[in-house]
Amino acid sequence: MTPIYDEQRHPLSRRILHWVMALSILVMIGSGWRIYNASPIFGFTFPDWATLGGDVEASLARHGDPGVASAIEWHFAAMWTLVIAYLLFVLWGIVTGHFWRDFLPVSPRSVIRDMVDALRFRLEHRLGEYNAVQKVAYWGALAAVAMMILSGIAIWKPVQSYPLELLFGGFQGARLVHFLVMAGIVLFLLVHVALTLLVPRTLLAMVVGRATELRHTVTSEDAR
């Protein structure tokens, strides 16, 4: 019997956009946390070491600002790289059919089935194929970034984009949405990275563009 390999391919454009978005999102989160600390919405702040914006103490000593100025500079620089990469990624995904081919179809029933299997550690990962939970997660991540961009515009430009903020229940509502969706993205990243560590070949594919794996179980379907 000839061995059957599963294969995952990521074209260069997708890899570049993926990593630009990944890096931009990390910068947005780190700097966003520092900005959040200046006027917390909830009763907690993020530890300084987890935030981006330079040495807090040194900045305070130098000019009475806890590095929020730097954090805002980071935030408003990475927003460009994120938005541009995101728009190109969505455009590519639609035009090349990547989204329709790999993220669809996805039925509620298949999501529940795969979710139950995953929680029982029974869901088999097949390189190059997305299970229903992954499909939903990727749609969710795409929607989340869109929400971040919209709520971000409402916060950055509440007057020029008015009445956009009303969509979020006003300016403070937009801040709340921006925070909550950020939390969702952080959750996605944690799961995304954890699963990558479980199946490192997927990381290899996203770096060099291609990874293969000998299929574990050869079914009659495969033999066809």
Next chain:
Amino acid sequence: MTFVRRQALRGGLSLGALTLLTGCDLSDHDAVQRVLARFSQWNDKVQAAIFGPDRLAPTFPEAQAVKDFRYNAWYGPDKAPRLDSADYRLQLAGRIDDKRAWSVDELYALPQVSQVTRHVCVEGWSMIGRWSGTPLRTFLERIGADTTARYVGFECADGYYEGIDMPTALHPQTLMAFRLSDEILPTKYGYPFKIRIPTKLGFKNPKFVTAIYITDKQPRGYWTDRGYNWFSGI
């Protein structure tokens, strides 16, 4: 070839360092600061381009105006400069026809309007207040300011300094605010007046203004000198 490769290598290394996100080191590098400053200048241009000279900031019902407005400065309210109306004079400089100084009484005799608008702080908090005063545009026309100049700068009694673009200075909601909640502006809020700009972040609303100048050279700002974005429109 090797140069290019070395550049790429260095780029890769800095990308790797970035993902560590320890925060402390990276932001404080001169080279990183230069790149960020470049982005900030680009953002100034974008903001100036999307600024609508006639687009009004949302206004709110009077009932939503906060009476006990939040005090905000890098010093305590007891340290706020107490200006005496007897010897206060607003100085005028730059491209202005009539540069004679203005007393508080003369300023307060100018035609006035009221607005209930929202103050948005760069930190994220916001507060609605009722301000009354003279549109800056009216004052600039009164003194014969050259409104084809690019900027309007402000000097303040507490050592603060700020500057705005001319389109914002001429915006109908940009006021020389003499009153907050219908009361003469109390000392801690900037007596005898503050520049109230509902289309800018709070720190672009200078208090205790003692001098106004018209210029083509972008005025520096207290917080923009500390790294905050210059245009800071909202």
